[in-house]
Amino acid sequence: MGARAIFHLFLHAAVPALLAWLFWRERFGRAWALLLLGWIIDIDHLLADPIYAPGRCSIGFHPLHTAPAIAVYAGLTLPRRTRLFGIGLLVHIALDAIDCLWMRYAG
Structure with missing residues (x-):
């Protein structure tokens, strides 16, 4: 696993921690x-072959990373619960x- 992938995983924990601390x-x-429960949507990676591809963009590729799913996620922000x-x-x-x-422009 490369440095970009490790940093990406770190951000998935650190950014929610920062937001929770700030707000x-x-x-x-x-x-x-x-x-952190937002990480659950990565379950759709299990449908891909290979499951993990370091150079693959998740957005638009995995079902839970598509525009219709993102619209549902936005809707979930409305109810307080x-x-x-x-x-x-x-x-x-x-x-x-x-x-x-980052993958596209930093190679």
């Missing part, structure tokens, strides 16, 4: 856990999109 500090642990989970899903998608750009 939900009084309930940091719960907020961070709900934001699912808001943190929805934000976690959108953060996950944003980090994956940044990774796609």
